[in-house]
Amino acid sequence: MPADRSLERLANATLLVPFEAYDPPRWTLEGLADGIAGVCLFHNNIAGPEQVKELNRLLGEAADAPLISLDEEGGDVTRIGHVAGSDYPGNAALGAIDDPELTRAVHRALGAELHALGFNLDLAPSVDVNTAADNPVIGTRSFGADADLVARHAAAAVTGLQEGGVAACAKHFPGHGATHQDSHDELPVIDADADLLDRRELLPFRAAVDAGARSVLTAHIQLPALGATGPATLTPEIVTGLLRREIGFDGMVISDALEMRGVSGDIGVPEASVRALRAGCDLLCLGRYVYADEIAAIRAAVVEAVRAGRLSGERLEDAAARTAAARQWTKERPAAMAGAADVGLDGARRAVRVEGELGPLHAPLVVEFDAPVGAAVGDVPWGVGPWFPDAVRLEAATARPADVLSDASGRDLVLVVRDAHRHPMIRSFVTELCRARPDAVVVEMGLPIWRPECRAHVSTYGAARVNAQSAAEVLGAAGPASLRLR
Template identity: 70%
Template sequence: MPADPTLDRLANATLLVPFESTAAPRWLLDGLADGIAGVCLFHNNIDLSDGPEALKGLTRALADVGGDPLISLDEEGGDVTRIGQAAGSGYPGNAALGAVDDTALTEDVHTALGAELRGLGLTVDLAPSVDVNTAADNPVIGTRSFGSDAALVARHGAAAVRGLQAAGVAAAAKHFPGHGATELDSHLDLPSVDASAELLRERELRPFRAAVEAGVLAVLTAHITLPALGVDGPATLSRRALVEVLRGELGFTGMVISDALDMDGVRRPIGMPEASVRALEAGCDLLCLGRYSYADEVAAVRAAIVEAVRSGRMPAARLEEAAERTAAVRRWTAAQGAPPQIPSDLGLDGARRAVQVVGEPLSPADLADPVVVELDAPAGIAVGEVPWGLAPWFPDTERITAEEDAPSRVLARASGRPLVAVVRDAHRFPATREFVSALCRVRPDAVVVEMGLPVWRPECRTHVRSHGAARVNGQSVAELLGGVPAPVR
């Protein structure tokens, strides 16, 4: 059957695609010119080593050829950062902001973050995460959440939406209907939230209702099931979740974005082209294809969508509706003016306010020339390889692995000197807890710094809680410990 340029262009209007490197390839430029709605940037697309000009040049080139496409990324601040890949984020993440519990600060931080993104030519932030993190062992949310209380998450999620959009960047509240009560990672599995419909509406849905009331332009889905709400497969593919609940119950009229369709929680065993069609049928308007879905994969998804309409499986009106919703957000982003001017130290000030000290107060005199060891922790898939810890401020910091090192060696090295042990989500790693406990049994005067969720407290003199591992969180702790100034970036 011959190609239908109109149908191909409609299909393109539902696609949010990745690409290979820091330069836009020809297939992408041609696709944007032919109506692809936008791109999603990842670490491999962003190089700020020589300043922002290369990224600005890339986003200008994309905008020029694509007629103001959606140029998006996952920039949550805190642990999940793309623009802060090299050194860590300059903004505290949601857990830190939730710990402070000042919605004015949350709004200001997100306005600052949005202003930086807008200045780089980015128009959509796949944030904030408004998941209520009630599962301590959640491997994918954790410090990305404002907290475990639905009311707190709702008010800070709304503040984050207002802040980003005040800066001219479209916000996307995620991960609908709520990924916080899961103990599986939807990058790898299909998690289920087994709670009553009443609890789900009061806990999981409450922050999304607040985001909708705050005027959020987009909502990003989750690849999770919620049987009590009648969502038996991935919510991304569920008309019950996206049309009856999100639009019907919560009153959302904006753009629904799928979470990445290359994730196993949605594409296994049906494959990404079929998952893309089902996501559109369910009510998604913009299909995020993930990180490694390039020219051939994009073509396969487009072909599957076109065939679904040609065969009568999916009404053309559904595709037209989705294309119009993406076009509306493109018009909104194109109409935004210059971003506001925000104080450059706002993120650091927020991170400082989030630090909590439990136990004996710290005295710089007691921490002169400390031995600092960091217990390594694997980064989640969403976080990726981003620097964390105290090494920029304590150059002799040693990164060790609990399974391969010995507490006795660390104790010998720290003989006669203050000892600081830095962990990240220690509650999730038994070997780390055992290692730190062994240190504290011999050195109860040790200081333990938790840069993840402070669920577990060891028997030590002082427990410092940063509520995140962003660069500004590390600096805030280092200042408390008397660390030397970090090198200028």
Template identity: 70%
Template sequence: MPHDPTLERLANATLLVPFESLHAPRWILEGLADGISGVCLFHNNLESPEQITALNASLGEVTDHPLISLDEEGGDVTRIGQARGSGYPGNAALGRVDDTDLTRETFRALGLELADLGFNLDLAPSVDVNVADDNPVIGTRSFGSDAELVARHSAASVLGLQEAGVAACAKHFPGHGATSQDSHHTLPRVEADADLLRRRELLPFQAVIDAGVRSILTAHIEMPGLGGEGPATLTRALVNDLLRNEMGFEGVVVSDAMDMRGVSERIGIPEASVLAVAAGCDLLCLGRFVYADQVAEVRSALVRAVHEGRLTGERLEEAAERNARLRSWVGRSSAERTRSEATGAVGLNGARRAVRVDGELPPLERPYVVEVDAPAGVAVGDVPWGLGPWFRDTVRVSPETDDPSAILTAAADHDLIVVVRDAHRYPDAQAFVNGLLAARPKAVVVEMGLPIWRPDCGAYVSTYGAAHVNGLSAAEVLGSAAALETAD
């Protein structure tokens, strides 16, 4: 295939790429200078506020206003809070409070923190309506299971982020909340009729469009009720006909990560990328480990598809123009914003308002905390959670391998607190907790995921999330002296 600099630059303009290290490698800097629209940062790129700020500044030195993005939802899915957990309570907690002013203020505070670090595009919020209790990928990332509640908080979160000068990216269109599978691993399918999907899944997306959201991210799910087969990301009937023509979205359509099995397992990342752009995606989020050689393969596939007539040059030009407009918007927003004011208390205040206690908490004079481990999803990653920072006597157990009787022996002279996370999804965790409660029926259970499975216990505490501030707010309720001192 002959070298075609014009088409190669247009193809570059559709790319949002990851890279390997704490410093931008040469191939990234050269790629940005040659038209790549931006980067997506992950845990492997982030070490400290000083390092992040310097890294992002270096990216902006090689081209005007590159898109510098990350998945920072607050709550369970955090990148800047990787070391100890997020300082923001997450969508489920905000939905439980149901104060749209709080949601807007929380996302504005988050946006200001991101902008101070040099980010200008946040792949958030999740505006999925979580109606499947066993949903392995959304859960606490959703504002809730009621479409109208999710819609109003989705709009508020978009307004808050964009008031801070950070472009929001509502996800996962057309809605990942009714799935029982994770699109990182397979292609989920939602079987529901068009009327229900329009009233439920699409309502929050229409709300964020009306609120002026700058970008929307697609889902690698099948939703035949709205037209077409295969991943939504690759389906023109959903991306172009529904989202653009019918719902009136004029911003940037971003693909979910193209290395996810739900979209590229059978056909490979380069071919999936061609089909995504042809369907109407403007910006290809390539994933976490798609580096220089694979990026070049995607670019070549896009150029080759134009030469073969499978993709029009006009479609590439359209995508490049939309991405350029988004870059101009973040550039203006960056120039207009002032450095952020203090916003540190917003997240903790929201987490405190979300906590619920069912039953009567007993005096906890000598607490012994048992954290029942639960696997973190791919989107969440390895982020600390639990009550350990605020209780000296804390143990983390595996419900598959540890013995409840050993825990009961260790806790014999203590007040027992059992901490779980989405216990409704894990029968082994339920069995372990029931084994403890059979001997200690007055024990306190703290649920740091969705409070769906409720055992018979002395008191039941719900945090609606496992972020650092969710844990701190629960520790305060439980009377932890360390937590109360921290809050002061």
């Protein structure tokens, strides 16, 4: 059995750590030098392109090709675009267009931008088949509800990202699209038997693996029909049995964030880390708020688990070898291919759908309805307000329809919602306004599942900046060309 110091370095080689700063803390640089596999950046680490390039340069110099990663899906889930919204349409918009070559080009451009900023691993794409309309965590992050469609775009996205110069990561295995709960808060349960799982959830993962995805990220979901109890991330039958042996994936398996309550709420992050490694995960994504002291506790728990025989030394060595191979791949990656200019905006424009007769709008009053977003999305601006300076943002719980109707007197009325099908209060508010103003226009910037009776209904299939600009153009706004704030 390796000595404790060797075990500590092996444990370090399985850690993907966060930190809370625009500059790398000393403990992070020292940890990378001592074998920590890499870092995951979030909004709180990114102020702008030049800052993040310098940050990533310092991180990259701390060790030999550390993994420098982030969750950058484009669309609603963006880190590099968190100031003004993403320059790339999300997966739902690309799925609505259903042009795999466009999906590949968009992800190639995204990968090239990430590569130029100093990243080498993108925790994307989401290849979940979103079959639950009320899914609170996937939604527009999915290419769609049809497994074949998702599979062809999964392969295109993986290919594009890796052509752009970063390792892709297909997620959330074995599929988070049929859930009605958010694994950030609880453990969702999916009632899918082996046959349905194979025909629906697993098809896009097979396509992503066949396309050469360098990594796959697990889901904190429970699949009782498979005879497995507890989160998939901690289940050997799913990670090792299903992903490794049945599908034949030989790359790096990454856990979803272990601070999420769906995996560690009852046992704590150190114990979840041990069980994830034992199940077959190679790289432990710890989340956003797990820092130096907690990381030391995780390392100690892994070492102790090997000493106690709960985790084999061979499994830990195998995990470390797979993260080392991923790091070597990024080190040897050739220069990224340049992305096509405005490919994201062009794609977002192609995704917009208009039902009804829109026609010219007269001095429109634009009313946007705020709605909570999932933890994966975070606080990212959305809406068409930048193109309509007098647009108003309302809370359906506190605003009054009569006030909106009064303000809209003599003007066209545009109502902007986001996943209205998931928010009954917003639906009621919009329905009342449309009854009083059947000439109103409704813009849906989430999934267009609910459509009220109105003059025209505009669907963008996402709330990224480029989706918003595309909607604004359809509404007749000239639009500020200088909106790119990043």
